Amino acid sequence: MARAIPLFPLGSVVLPGQTLSLHVFEDRYRDLVDYLLTLPAPERRFGIVSIREGYEVGESGVQSIHRVGVEVAITDVTGYDDGRYDLTVDAIGRIRLDAGVTGESFMWGHVEDLDEPVGKDVMMAADRAHAVFDAYRTELNRFRLDATVDELPGDPVDLSYLLASSAVLTLPDRQELLEADDAAERLRYYHHLMLSEISAMRAVPSLPAVDVARTSWSPN
Structure with a gap:
């Protein structure tokens, strides 16, 4: 209502x-x-x-x-x-x-x-998102940056939002992540975005220092 x-x-x-x-x-x-x-x-x-x-x-x-x-x-x-x-x-x-x-x-x-359904094949999507986050973090470390995430949550909905908030993304991409129908869709789109970001990071010798996570995150 x-x-x-x-x-x-x-x-x-x-x-x-x-x-x-x-x-x-x-x-x-x-x-x-x-x-x-x-x-x-x-x-x-x-x-x-x-x-x-x-x-x-x-x-x-x-x-x-x-x-x-x-x-x-x-x-x-x-x-x-x-x-x-x-x-x-x-x-x-x-x-x-x-x-x-x-x-x-x-x-x-x-x-x-809005409800927060987990979606189909969410654990597979979560595993792939975990993996691409680790690769992204490795690239950030190469530039002496960090994603400022201490521990990833096990709940797929919380995970999808934490990963989305920890990355530097355009406003349209962040909005699309917010509007995703379920956690699995959000995690899959995050995976897609991070693959492109990692490719771009590997193509340049250096990046400007940026604040990767502009705000803190909590599941509560």
């Missing part, structure tokens, strides 16, 4: 299990946080959807958004005298946007929670 939650369009794709820091300074998003802080702590949740066209800030703003995103829960908030906020949020699950509603300031959406 659809329910209404506030929406925070973002210029990146957030995956379930990730912990994200947000600096909130624009009026409409400050209004969103002001509203959420009137609610009991367990109810301080909103949806993050990636922007298809437009920008997070500025006069032109958001033109269109993707329909599949995540619901996040505020775990920490710091307010400043000028009205800005720093938030820490945990992505707790996928949502699908059925309809967007523009409020007085920030956007609301009618959303449905």
Whole structure:
């Protein structure tokens, strides 16, 4: 059943299990946080959807958004005298946007929670994803980088999201991983993407230092 939650369009794709820091300074998003802080702590949740066209800030703003995103829960908030906020949020699950509603300031959406099926031949897909992750990590080590993943989870759904969040990918690729019908499909697509990435890494003598995992990940 659809329910209404506030929406925070973002210029990146957030995956379930990730912990994200947000600096909130624009009026409409400050209004969103002001509203959420009137609610009991367990109810301080909103949806993050990636922007298809437009920008997070500025006069032109958001033109269109993707329909599949995540619901996040505020775990920490710091307010400043000028009205800005720093938030820490945990992505707790996928949502699908059925309809967007523009409020007085920030956007609301009618959303449905998405299930997390494992899919067909998921263990085979998980084994192949494990293997390509090890190969990817070997290539990163060659450039003195690391995927900053200590231990891979055994649950295939958690594994699919952790691997997806640990790789540097384009926004469309991350969105496709988020929208995958099940964990097996997500793991197979991750395997495909990493094979291409490894081939590219082996074709160049050096890579710039990058932060591979921009946000932390937790299955909780």
